[in-house]
Amino acid sequence: MPAVPLHRNNAFHNEPKFGHFLLVSLIVHGLIWIAFTGDWFGARVNPKPPIFVDLIHKPVLNPQAGRPDPRPSKKQQAAPVKKSVATPVAPKAETKPEVKPLAKPAKTAKPKPVPKPVPKPDQRQEKKVQSAIDEIRQRQAREAERDALKDKLAKLRESVGAAATVPADVPVGMPDGTGDEAGVSALAFVQAFIQQNWALSPYLLDRSQIANIEAKAVLAYSSAGTLVRYRIDTPSGDPQFDDSLKKAIIKSQQLPQPLPKDLELVVIFNLKEMAATRR
Amino acid sequence: MLLRCLAVIFLCLALPCTALAATEIEISSPGEQTIPLGLTKLLSEQGTRADRIADEFDEVLGADLDLSGLFRFVDPQSFLDDAGRIGLFSNQVNFPQWRLLGAETLIKGTYHLDGDNLVVEGRLFDVVNRRLLTGRRYVGQPKDIRRMAHAFADLVLKALTGEEGPFSSRIAYISNQTGDKELWLMDVDGKRPLRLTNHRSIVLNPDFSPRGKEILFTSYRANNPDLYRKEIYTGKEAKLSYQPGLNVAGRMSPDEREVALTLSKDGNPEIYLISTSGRVRKRITDSWGIDSDPSWSPDGGSIAFVSNRQGNPHVFIADIFTGKTTRLTTRGKYNATPAWSPKGDRITFTRQENGRFDIYTINIDGSDERRLTFGPGNSEHPRWSPDGRFIVFSWDKGGNRAIYVMRADGTGSRRLTSLESDCRHPAWSPRW
Numbered sequence: 254m255p256a257v258p259l260h261r262n263n264a265f266h267n268e269p270k271f272g273h274f275l276l277v278s279l280i281v282h283g284l285i286w287i288a289f290t291g292d293w294f295g296a297r298v299n300p301k302p303p304i305f306v307d308l309i310h311k312p313v314l315n316p317q318a319g320r321p322d323p324r325p326s327k328k329q330q331a332a333p334v335k336k337s338v339a340t341p342v343a344p345k346a347e348t349k350p351e352v353k354p355l356a357k358p359a360k361t362a363k364p365k366p367v368p369k370p371v372p373k374p375d376q377r378q379e380k381k382v383q384s385a386i387d388e389i390r391q392r393q394a395r396e397a398e399r400d401a402l403k404d405k406l407a408k409l410r411e412s413v414g415a416a417a418t419v420p421a422d423v424p425v426g427m428p429d430g431t432g433d434e435a436g437v438s439a440l441a442f443v444q445a446f447i448q449q450n451w452a453l454s455p456y457l458l459d460r461s462q463i464a465n466i467e468a469k470a471v472l473a474y475s476s477a478g479t480l481v482r483y484r485i486d487t488p489s490g491d492p493q494f495d496d497s498l499k500k501a502i503i504k505s506q507q508l509p510q511p512l513p514k515d516l517e518l519v520v521i522f523n524l525k526e527m528a529a530t531r532r
Numbered sequence: 533m534l535l536r537c538l539a540v541i542f543l544c545l546a547l548p549c550t551a552l553a554a555t556e557i558e559i560s561s562p563g564e565q566t567i568p569l570g571l572t573k574l575l576s577e578q579g580t581r582a583d584r585i586a587d588e589f590d591e592v593l594g595a596d597l598d599l600s601g602l603f604r605f606v607d608p609q610s611f612l613d614d615a616g617r618i619g620l621f622s623n624q625v626n627f628p629q630w631r632l633l634g635a636e637t638l639i640k641g642t643y644h645l646d647g648d649n650l651v652v653e654g655r656l657f658d659v660v661n662r663r664l665l666t667g668r669r670y671v672g673q674p675k676d677i678r679r680m681a682h683a684f685a686d687l688v689l690k691a692l693t694g695e696e697g698p699f700s701s702r703i704a705y706i707s708n709q710t711g712d713k714e715l716w717l718m719d720v721d722g723k724r725p726l727r728l729t730n731h732r733s734i735v736l737n738p739d740f741s742p743r744g745k746e747i748l749f750t751s752y753r754a755n756n757p758d759l760y761r762k763e764i765y766t767g768k769e770a771k772l773s774y775q776p777g778l779n780v781a782g783r784m785s786p787d788e789r790e791v792a793l794t795l796s797k798d799g800n801p802e803i804y805l806i807s808t809s810g811r812v813r814k815r816i817t818d819s820w821g822i823d824s825d826p827s828w829s830p831d832g833g834s835i836a837f838v839s840n841r842q843g844n845p846h847v848f849i850a851d852i853f854t855g856k857t858t859r860l861t862t863r864g865k866y867n868a869t870p871a872w873s874p875k876g877d878r879i880t881f882t883r884q885e886n887g888r889f890d891i892y893t894i895n896i897d898g899s900d901e902r903r904l905t906f907g908p909g910n911s912e913h914p915r916w917s918p919d920g921r922f923i924v925f926s927w928d929k930g931g932n933r934a935i936y937v938m939r940a941d942g943t944g945s946r947r948l949t950s951l952e953s954d955c956r957h958p959a960w961s962p963r964w
Contacts, residue, residue, distance in 0.1 A: 452636055499660075504631075519555065521557070523560055524561060524562075525560040526561035
């Protein structure tokens, strides 16, 4: 009777082969590697809140609407500088070594007379050419300076004009202004717009109510900025408060700007801020 | 087995991705804390505009609504043609025009003279929902135009808040306009003053009966501070309490069956309850200190009063059934003249600090004390309006003391009486 290998005859004969172990190990290690190097964990560790409200600088659809840019970007800053130094011969009036000899004749208006000690004929010719070149340089410098001043003046006029057309109490970038810059947050814009349309006098409510009153509404906007449907999900129970919400929603049925996409949002209306200020 | 493991792993990885948060935003305060109101001029239905009638109505109504603090008036300069159109039905009002101006509510009105009678109609509209909220027709004499305007202001407040305004009520006060301190009565806006007494003595500390038919006051007419009652409509007057010593600060109970007052017949001023015929029924306080200035709770179960039984004058609350007394105020060295609010939740009083009186309010459990006035001068004798929205008080802001009214949060104060005479001790009537 031939010898039968032990493992074929006992319980171990069902154990997977080494190759199977290796395959499973590789797959598991691979999955772990994918899981840890992928984006899932990063996104899960720091989930963005549903909405971030910066009370100082509220992000809105038109951040700089109707206002001159208080802080021009680097690009904008660079442009006028480039223009002013575009002419290669425009030295700064303050720079001592080059400008000092050139600045003097400009002050006197008359060009300096030829130096008293008469030089040799060829030297004199050379000096004449040199002084002519200097004059041209000076003129160019003056023109460049004038251009820069004109630019500044135009910008100043522009800013004054813009400030005059925008109401003084409208913060930079709020929906009251106009403009077509791409916004940073459509959600924040909608929030600011609805809040602006919500009018409610605290004298309509009991003082004790103000801190706890709350209602929840669901609003759906199309990408055109039109309110498609709404419902008050959880009314507050106070008729004055709920009525004011309905009015605010009806007044907000058309946003002044289209949205990047259709938007369905749950709006929680409460008076926490009012309660804090009236304490 | 392997497939099962993989499925579990993938499920675990996929779960966080599928759990998407709903887009939620929170708006924690309204953009505007007043209701934009388009208040149009009263228009004549007969084409001719009797300026005096219309202007008086507009002035009174505007002042009342302004005092309420509920509204922001849309600038009349910006009104479009609908403001000049007679049309009191919803389908006759150009609501988009008013929406354009930012109004949420709109008041329109007309009037016409029918013989000697004046007929005024007023309407309040909801501009956003394009509907009529309330409206009323008033018929009376042309001289009643102020009363009509006050009544319509009350109606507007009722339509918007659910509670009628106090503008049709009256305010009693003490004035020395005639040279003596007499009892006077005026409208809530200080107009139509009417002298009620001619004691040629000192009258002080008036208070209305809860139904507004009578006024209690103290007078030195018989050379003793006695308590009198006076019927407002008939003018009949009678002594109610004339015990030896003080008979002051009489306040009728909410059911009008008893009067709480301060008597010093036994030497020390104490709070007593007397019947409406003047018979002493019950002694409420019994301490070595001075107890005065009682004020009923709206349910008639308690009385707030001032006592110096623990040293300085403070406000206490006494349960008239059990006699249990609790101290309400703990701060300050001199607290006086408490008045219980009509809703029963707060008490207003005056406190002297740095030699000056100012007005405060406090919850009846002693919490949430708020100072309402901040000088200069003394603000005293605070009393609530019948709806609890306003407080009337006297103020001697440099010179003569006058009657002022303010909202219950201390804002919007305005003077009601002239500074030519000394006016004090105001008392707000119930709804007229």
